Amino acid sequence: MKYIRYEDERPIDRQFGGFIMRLSTGPGKGVLRVLASLVSRALEGGDVCLDLQSVAGREIMTGEEHVSIPELPELLDVLSRSGVVSDGGGNLPLVKGRGSLLYLQRYHVAESGLARAILNRCLEPQGDPEKEARTALLLQLFPAESEDGGGMQRAAALQALRRRFSVIAGGPGTGKTTTVVKILALLAGEDGTGGGRIAMAAPTGKAALRLSGSVRMQKAALHCTDAARRAIPDEASTLHRLLQAVPGTGRFRHGPLNPLPYDTVVVDEASMVALPLMHAFFSALSPSCRLILLGDPDQLASVEAGAVLGDICAAARLPGSALHGSVTVLERNYRFDGGSDISDLARAVNGGRVEESLGLLAPDRGNGVVLRPPYVGWNERDGVPEELADAIMEGYRPFLEAGDPPSALLAFDRFRMLGAIGDGPGLSGVRGLNMAAEQVLRRAGLIDPSSPFYHGRPVMVRENDYSMRLFNGDTGIVFNDPECDAPLVWFNAPDGSLRAVAPERLPKHETAYAVTIHKSQGSEFDAVLMVLPRQDSPLLSRELLYTAITRARRSVEIRADPEALSAAIRKGTARVSGLKDALLNP
Numbered sequence: 001m002k003y004i005r006y007e008d009e010r011p012i013d014r015q016f017g018g019f020i021m022r023l024s025t026g027p028g029k030g031v032l033r034v035l036a037s038l039v040s041r042a043l044e045g046g047d048v049c050l051d052l053q054s055v056a057g058r059e060i061m062t063g064e065e066h067v068s069i070p071e072l073p074e075l076l077d078v079l080s081r082s083g084v085v086s087d088g089g090g091n092l093p094l095v096k097g098r099g100s101l102l103y104l105q106r107y108h109v110a111e112s113g114l115a116r117a118i119l120n121r122c123l124e125p126q127g128d129p130e131k132e133a134r135t136a137l138l139l140q141l142f143p144a145e146s147e148d149g150g151g152m153q154r155a156a157a158l159q160a161l162r163r164r165f166s167v168i169a170g171g172p173g174t175g176k177t178t179t180v181v182k183i184l185a186l187l188a189g190e191d192g193t194g195g196g197r198i199a200m201a202a203p204t205g206k207a208a209l210r211l212s213g214s215v216r217m218q219k220a221a222l223h224c225t226d227a228a229r230r231a232i233p234d235e236a237s238t239l240h241r242l243l244q245a246v247p248g249t250g251r252f253r254h255g256p257l258n259p260l261p262y263d264t265v266v267v268d269e270a271s272m273v274a275l276p277l278m279h280a281f282f283s284a285l286s287p288s289c290r291l292i293l294l295g296d297p298d299q300l301a302s303v304e305a306g307a308v309l310g311d312i313c314a315a316a317r318l319p320g321s322a323l324h325g326s327v328t329v330l331e332r333n334y335r336f337d338g339g340s341d342i343s344d345l346a347r348a349v350n351g352g353r354v355e356e357s358l359g360l361l362a363p364d365r366g367n368g369v370v371l372r373p374p375y376v377g378w379n380e381r382d383g384v385p386e387e388l389a390d391a392i393m394e395g396y397r398p399f400l401e402a403g404d405p406p407s408a409l410l411a412f413d414r415f416r417m418l419g420a421i422g423d424g425p426g427l428s429g430v431r432g433l434n435m436a437a438e439q440v441l442r443r444a445g446l447i448d449p450s451s452p453f454y455h456g457r458p459v460m461v462r463e464n465d466y467s468m469r470l471f472n473g474d475t476g477i478v479f480n481d482p483e484c485d486a487p488l489v490w491f492n493a494p495d496g497s498l499r500a501v502a503p504e505r506l507p508k509h510e511t512a513y514a515v516t517i518h519k520s521q522g523s524e525f526d527a528v529l530m531v532l533p534r535q536d537s538p539l540l541s542r543e544l545l546y547t548a549i550t551r552a553r554r555s556v557e558i559r560a561d562p563e564a565l566s567a568a569i570r571k572g573t574a575r576v577s578g579l580k581d582a583l584l585n586p
């Protein structure tokens with residue numbers, strides 16, 4: 001195909017293109033304009049850079065013009081003479097990186113800086129895991145009989161003890177948290193001081209909350225000294241809070257000149273961390289700090305640019321990689337021990353295996369996973385389709401009937417409707433599903449949505465508010481305070497307690513009976529009802545489906561057209577980035 005349609009150019013891309021064109025002092029201004037615009041556009045789509053191979057020798061049709069892009073050698077010549085593109089050395093707005101990759105300078109700095117920081121941490125293994133006392137405790141915490149699959153959890157522990165950088169990768173329930181808690185106990189040693197100062201963090205408030213709860217539970221059950229137990233933190237914070245984000249600036253108080261005061265840092269849900277944040281985080285670690293990343297590289301990549309965890313894991317798999325021995329992949333699912341169709345389905349979807357996925361989803365096998373036809377539209381007269389109304393009643397009645405905020409919050413996490421898109425016709429998006437939920441629950445007399453903060457309304461926070469300590473993705477429930485008869489919004493706090501916020505102090509938020517799959521990352525529910533748009537959409541991908549399926553502990557119902565579902569399973573998304581290469585060939 002000689003032509004590329006570029007009709008979704010946004011004003012901001014066009015402006016950036018124009019800016020670069022005006023700055024340039026060489027030939028081919030039209031080419032530079034459109035390339036700069038494409039780089040800006042690529043970032044919006046999650047890519048870190050633009051691969052010039054994908055446009056060289058093509059005719060690009062924007063809404064307003066046609067631009068012929070020269071073949072690669074000539075194109076590289078145009079770029080090098082433009083006065084706006086460096087090879088990474090100078091301070092120009094664009095950078096031609098390795099091979100044929102074109103970056104905004106800031107992203108090239110982040111990517112090459114992160115690659116260097118990772119490789120430096122991989123240089124010399126440290127620590128002495130063979131020390132006798134430790135080995136004894138290691139064998140006690142990771143007894144050979146408790147695992148199959150070659151003792152991967154123990155291998156992950158040894159790797160984390162030896163290195164300043166390690167990754168424990170794996171799907172849900174594979175024991176990442178269990179393993180890291182044991183590692184922290186091993187590091188802490190009998191007197192609890194061996195791990196130095198320990199911090200735990202996650203990219204979102206919700207994920208930090210889950211990590212805190214999970215670690216508290218795991219460490220209570222641990223066979224170790226009280227001193228070692230005390231050394232393991234009870235609370236995880238968000239990465240932004242750990243780094244002390246300066247509100248409104250995109251900058252952090254902690255950085256190379258003011259490193260984090262920790263000796264050991266654990267980051268969970270690392271797949272959600274975008275390139276710029278990961279770079280800022282690595283830059284803020286002191287050289288001797290031990291870093292352990294946990295995450296599932298098969299999940300949706302970060303909302304912002306990059307697929308850092310995926311790139312690290314991919315680089316580690318290749319022969320000769322300096323990362324060899326830094327990444328352990330846990331495969332056995334302990335949460336669904338004895339096999340579960342949810343994890344089989346997740347694996348089949350992740351592997352792009354359409355037939356196998358559809359086979360597992362065959363209706364009425366009673367196996368916890370089922371595919372049903374999409375909902376047809378709804379209107380005021382006909383009401384919500386009966387099957388959806390039943391699901392909403394069954395899923396949400398328990399939390400609405402709960403007598404106090406703690407049990408309501410607990411019950412609310414048993415069920416969630418997940419949409420692939422926020423807004424779509426009828427019941428194909430999150431907006432329609434939320435409206436349907438309110439209608440069904442109102443008719444059943446379970447809610448009275450005549451005021452915005454009605455008793456029982458679930459809300460999800462949509463922005464970070466540092467002064468209120470509420471973060472994007474935090475989910476709360478409105479509960480009428482019986483003492484003053486005023487509504488309060490209740491949230492789980494990272495230390496395991498509950499906090500109430502007055503509605504007028506709530507940052508930007510939305511109703512959350514249904515949320516997008518993107519926003520469900522880092523959460524888990526007993527039952528998930530996933531609704532896909534009726535037709536294939538560019539948003540659908542196997543990573544999206546995998547992420548939704550792996551949110552469920554007990555059951556998943558998918559509402560989709562089998563064709564659209566199959567197309568999504570076939571579609572893997574790869575983000576353009578140079579990180580893997582930079583890790584392999586420094």
Ligand SMILES: Nc1ncnc2c1ncn2[C@@H]1O[C@H](COP(=O)(O)OP(=O)(O)OP(=O)(O)O)[C@@H](O)[C@H]1O
Binds near residue numbers: 146174334335
């Ligand atoms: N080696 C093991 N033997 C028996 N049970 C285990 C083992 N490892 C983990 N488990 C159990 O499996 C469950 C899931 O473990 P854990 O929460 O650590 O997984 P995870 O990978 O962190 O999951 P998620 O990504 O969903 O947070 C826990 O109940 C844990 O006690």
